[in-house]
Every structure is written in C-alpha cells, then in structure tokens.
Amino acid sequence: MLARHQDPIAAIATAPGRGAVGIVRVSGRGLAPFVQDLLGRALQPRQAHYLPFPDAQGQPIDQGLALFFPAPHSYTGEDVLELQAHGGPVVLQLLLARCLEAAQTALPRLRLAEPGEFTERAFLNDKIDLAQAEAIADLIDASTEAAARSAGRSLSGEFSKEIHGLRDALIHLRMLVEATLDFPEEEIDFLRKADARGQLSNLQQTLAGVMQRAGQGALLREGIKVVIAGQPNAGKSSLLNALAGAELAIVTPIAGTTRDKVQQTIQIEGVPLHIIDTAGLRESSDEVERIGIARAWEEIAGADAVLFLHDLTRMNAPEYIAGDAAITSDLDQKLPENVPVIDVWNKLDASTHQPPQAVAGHEAVRLSARTGAGLDTLRQRLLQVAGWQQGAEGVYIARARHLEALRAVDAHLMEAAAQLMSDGPALDLLAEELRLAQNALNSITGEFGADDLLGVIFSSFCIGK
Known part of the structure; x- marks a missing residue:
C-alpha cells in the first residue's frame, strides 16, 4: 500500500451545487479524538446525532446529522465520519475547512481526498473488489434505467461471483495439470481419469455465457x-x-x-x-x-x-x-x-x-x-x-477492459484445448496457458494489479467517492 493511503482524507461527498442535503466525509484510522475536538463530544457508533457543527470559536456553522462508523464496519474499512448538513455550497465548504482546521492538532495528516479515493480505499481494504468499485461509478453515470439496474447487479457482486466461479474451476484444472507435471514417474493418467477435457469444455461454455452477458452490459454502459x-x-x-x-x-x-x-x-x-x-x-x-x-x-x-x-x-x-x-x-x-x-x-x-x-x-x-x-x-x-438481445436477463454492467480480459481468457483456453486434444500434449505449455487465463480473470476483480491501472480507474470518479 502506498504512503498516501495511510493519510486520513476528507471531501464533500455530494454533487456540486445547491441541494436539500450535503455531506462532508472524513475517513482514516483513529478518528475518535478528531471527532471529539471537532464536535465537542463523542458519537455512538452507527447512530445519527442531531447537533450543531461549531466553528473554531464555538459558533454554529450549521446544524445537522453526524454519524460515526468505526473500522472495519464502514464504506472504506477505516473510521468514517459523515456530517450531513444543508446542501449549500458555502456551508459545505465551511464545514470542510473546519475539518481541516480541527485536524491540525487531533489529525495532523488529514488532507483533501483525490478523485475516487474513498472507493479506492474500500477496494484496498477488501470491502469490495475492483469490478464492484467500477460498478459504483457506472451506477452514478448510468444514463438509462436498464444501465442502472445492471450496474446494481455488478455492485452486489453478481459479475464478480461469475468470475470467481470461472477462476475456481480454472484453478482446479491447473491443479490436475501441475500434478501431472510434478509426478511424471506415476503411471496414473491424472488428466484422463479426472476428465480434464470435459472440465475444460465446461469452462469454455461457462465463459461464453459470461462473455455474452458482459457484452450486453458493456452495450448498456457505452x-x-x-x-x-x-x-x-x-x-x-x-x-x-x-x-x-x-x-x-x-x-x-x-x-x-x-x-x-x-x-x-x-x-x-x-x-x-x-x-x-x-x-x-x-x-x-x-x-x-x-x-x-x-x-x-x-x-x-x-x-x-x-x-x-x-x-x-x-x-x-x-x-x-x-x-x-x-x-x-x-x-x-x-x-x-x-x-x-x-x-x-x-x-x-x-x-x-x-x-x-x-x-x-x-x-x-x-x-x-x-x-x-x-x-x-x-x-x-x-x-x-x-447486438442487443431482447429480453436478456441477468445482465451486469461491464467495461471495455472486462471484455478485453474475457477475450484473452477465451484465447488462452482455446490454446489449452488445442494442446489437450493433441496426441502428445505439451503439458508445460498447457499449464502456462491455464496460468495466463487465470491471470486475465484476476485482472477483472483486482486479485492483483498494477498501481497505474488503479490510478486510471479511480481517477474517473468524483471527489467525494
């Protein structure tokens, strides 16, 4: 985890402009002393408290609801404070400035959040996977009801569940191949007895269904x-x-x-x-x-x-x-x-x-x-x-990178099938194709990933997310 991920962060979490309610959000480790200094009292976890939000001189900036979510039971997995005030831009800016001012003694490293940083921390703290994190932005940006419902399915984990199912089946098949490689002196034909061909065929059929639903979801998004x-x-x-x-x-x-x-x-x-x-x-x-x-x-x-x-x-x-x-x-x-x-x-x-x-x-x-x-x-x-299929059910939102990864999985599985169907399969090549297929699947949910990929994804979010 990068050093910046250790800093507490704050931001206005509602859209710019006037509204009935606006939210200022703070996330970090050990926020309880900061909450005490900011509001002059402690807050009961996960309970709404109606109280004044005082400035440095004790005069109320506004009155509203304060909620404190101790880690790990919060959106980010860290301590989270939310101040729900009237949604005027000036009021919210004053509250945000007051949070930064109060943090000088109780939370000295508090800084303004970068775009998408709250959701990025939720991902880094294992509250959601990468596909679910992207679904949050897609839900916000949805331009149609169908797109919003599909993004909601992805956010609830339906897309990730399918990817995990594929990955688990792929891991089982890799285990069989690796066992055959590791114990060549054994005369037992692991792959034949375990029906490796049938397992790979089932994997490809399941993948085809996932690709079809993901393609429909990408169409709803784009x-x-x-x-x-x-x-x-x-x-x-x-x-x-x-x-x-x-x-x-x-x-x-x-x-x-x-x-x-x-x-x-x-x-x-x-x-x-x-x-x-x-x-x-x-x-x-x-x-x-x-x-x-x-x-x-x-x-x-x-x-x-x-x-x-x-x-x-x-x-x-x-x-x-x-x-x-x-x-x-x-x-x-x-x-x-x-x-x-x-x-x-x-x-x-x-x-x-x-x-x-x-x-x-x-x-x-x-x-x-x-x-x-x-x-x-x-x-x-x-x-x-x-390419829209009318009456498509269970469609979840997907992005171009998801489709690209799924196509890569399909290509690697096709190469693996070619090896497995040959008279003298090169088991080391078969194992490598299965490994590459698993890596492509992992890139969808973020089981591993480079920091530059995370930066591209989360930089498209709004500041308060």
Missing part, C-alpha cells in the same frame, strides 16, 4: 454512436427530431441548412444510442458548408453504425442518383468493413415511388420522419445492429 448521413434535404434533421421526440435540429426546405453536427442521446429498450445529425454530403463552394461536410465525414469515420438516408421523392432524378452513388463509393472507401450501413428511404408520405426492398444485399428501411411511419422498424433495426 451505447453506440449512430451517424445520420445523406445528401442535403433528405430529411436527416427531421429523422433526428423524430427519434429524439423533440425539435433539436432546424428543418427547412433550403438545402444545406445543417452546417454542423447536432447530437442527442436516446434510449431504445434501455440501450443508449448517441444519434448525430450531420451536414448534407455534396460538393459545395460555400466555405462554412464545406467545413460542416468535412466534420460530417469525421463523425462518419468514428461511427458504430451509419444511417444512409435516401429521399424517395428524388429517387429517379439523375443528379440525385449520381450523388447517392458518390456517397456510397466514399462510404465503401472510408468505413471499416465491420461498421454497418443501414439504408433508410425517407418521405414515404410524400412519394408514390416504391422504394427498393434491399440495397447492396441489405434490407432497406422505409419510413416517414414527418408522420413517424416506419420509425419502430428502424428502432428495432438499430437494436439488432447494436
């Missing part, structure tokens, strides 16, 4: 970036407004009205979708519009999916056909192959033309952004593109 692209006046801004259910973008019959991107996050069945309306794609001599078009291509290049909007009312116009063909060619060149392009034919209400059923082998979506006809079909198509 969502996907969807860019609406197309020629001017195809109805891109109207489609953004229809999906968002609000007039976010200006809509006019004048081509080139949208000069810069307009972004809105919506949710479909709890999945966040970051929808971006962009400038119409065409050749332009207008400098401002050209900048907008360049920015549109920048957004398209970073998209998870692209809605290529077509105008049904102009579908047979030679110039319009040529413009769509040019955009299609540019998309083929600039987009990675794994980024889906959904062809959307708009203005169904204003045209008698029959749009194509499919474009380039892909099913097209037909709709009217003005009337809303076909929007539900588009929403379901977006969920399909995102």
Whole structure:
C-alpha cells in the first residue's frame, strides 16, 4: 500500500451545487479524538446525532446529522465520519475547512481526498473488489434505467461471483495439470481419469455465457454512436427530431441548412444510442458548408453504425442518383468493413415511388420522419445492429477492459484445448496457458494489479467517492 493511503482524507461527498442535503466525509484510522475536538463530544457508533457543527470559536456553522462508523464496519474499512448538513455550497465548504482546521492538532495528516479515493480505499481494504468499485461509478453515470439496474447487479457482486466461479474451476484444472507435471514417474493418467477435457469444455461454455452477458452490459454502459448521413434535404434533421421526440435540429426546405453536427442521446429498450445529425454530403463552394461536410465525414469515420438516408421523392432524378452513388463509393472507401450501413428511404408520405426492398444485399428501411411511419422498424433495426438481445436477463454492467480480459481468457483456453486434444500434449505449455487465463480473470476483480491501472480507474470518479 502506498504512503498516501495511510493519510486520513476528507471531501464533500455530494454533487456540486445547491441541494436539500450535503455531506462532508472524513475517513482514516483513529478518528475518535478528531471527532471529539471537532464536535465537542463523542458519537455512538452507527447512530445519527442531531447537533450543531461549531466553528473554531464555538459558533454554529450549521446544524445537522453526524454519524460515526468505526473500522472495519464502514464504506472504506477505516473510521468514517459523515456530517450531513444543508446542501449549500458555502456551508459545505465551511464545514470542510473546519475539518481541516480541527485536524491540525487531533489529525495532523488529514488532507483533501483525490478523485475516487474513498472507493479506492474500500477496494484496498477488501470491502469490495475492483469490478464492484467500477460498478459504483457506472451506477452514478448510468444514463438509462436498464444501465442502472445492471450496474446494481455488478455492485452486489453478481459479475464478480461469475468470475470467481470461472477462476475456481480454472484453478482446479491447473491443479490436475501441475500434478501431472510434478509426478511424471506415476503411471496414473491424472488428466484422463479426472476428465480434464470435459472440465475444460465446461469452462469454455461457462465463459461464453459470461462473455455474452458482459457484452450486453458493456452495450448498456457505452451505447453506440449512430451517424445520420445523406445528401442535403433528405430529411436527416427531421429523422433526428423524430427519434429524439423533440425539435433539436432546424428543418427547412433550403438545402444545406445543417452546417454542423447536432447530437442527442436516446434510449431504445434501455440501450443508449448517441444519434448525430450531420451536414448534407455534396460538393459545395460555400466555405462554412464545406467545413460542416468535412466534420460530417469525421463523425462518419468514428461511427458504430451509419444511417444512409435516401429521399424517395428524388429517387429517379439523375443528379440525385449520381450523388447517392458518390456517397456510397466514399462510404465503401472510408468505413471499416465491420461498421454497418443501414439504408433508410425517407418521405414515404410524400412519394408514390416504391422504394427498393434491399440495397447492396441489405434490407432497406422505409419510413416517414414527418408522420413517424416506419420509425419502430428502424428502432428495432438499430437494436439488432447494436447486438442487443431482447429480453436478456441477468445482465451486469461491464467495461471495455472486462471484455478485453474475457477475450484473452477465451484465447488462452482455446490454446489449452488445442494442446489437450493433441496426441502428445505439451503439458508445460498447457499449464502456462491455464496460468495466463487465470491471470486475465484476476485482472477483472483486482486479485492483483498494477498501481497505474488503479490510478486510471479511480481517477474517473468524483471527489467525494
């Protein structure tokens, strides 16, 4: 544990701004003398005391609730003091300053907490594991109800329980392999009698389920970036407004009205979708519009999916056909192959033309952004593109690093299976693949980890957490 982890820390633990209640939190070892000096009395453990919070001259800064949680029965695993006062920024700053002032004699090393340091200490003191610590931040940042519920499952330990189950099964299999390595003179075929192949196969099947649920959880946390692209006046801004259910973008019959991107996050069945309306794609001599078009291509290049909007009312116009063909060619060149392009034919209400059923082998979506006809079909198509499985149960929140670790586990188990299935398995290589798989699993829950990884994770927290 680093030296800074020995220091007592203090911070305002509620969000900035005005509120009904605000909290100042102090955590450290041996806080009882500090509590006595600060409040002029001792506090009964885990009981709320309504009392004045005095300044250095004994005059009340405010009145509120004080709670003292002796170690180890606290959020951080250390002694914790919480002062719950009225939630004005000035009041809370005065209380925090008073804590630092009172600590000069009773708690001389007290300092302001760094971002995420309270939760970091909870992790270091074995109150929670690393996946649960990350779930706290994800619960705070959740943008949808489904994301919040999934983060709650991770915080309660469901994700960690699955990882621990995988790890325990992996340790048992490693034990068998290591025993075979350590006692080569024995003629007993440990691996065959213990059904090592069956154990490894079960491990891989269980891992596949965990990866599927974690992938769904990562989708709930991150969502996907969807860019609406197309020629001017195809109805891109109207489609953004229809999906968002609000007039976010200006809509006019004048081509080139949208000069810069307009972004809105919506949710479909709890999945966040970051929808971006962009400038119409065409050749332009207008400098401002050209900048907008360049920015549109920048957004398209970073998209998870692209809605290529077509105008049904102009579908047979030679110039319009040529413009769509040019955009299609540019998309083929600039987009990675794994980024889906959904062809959307708009203005169904204003045209008698029959749009194509499919474009380039892909099913097209037909709709009217003005009337809303076909929007539900588009929403379901977006969920399909995102990889969301409707009715998924038991999804827990996950991060990109969790998925990366699980993919590493999968790769190591595949290598292990290849060794185990060979006629003359190299047991030392098999043991090494299993060890590397276990290390990847351990990195999810923080069974071991470098300080720089912890720093990256906890620095994204708010100060009071």
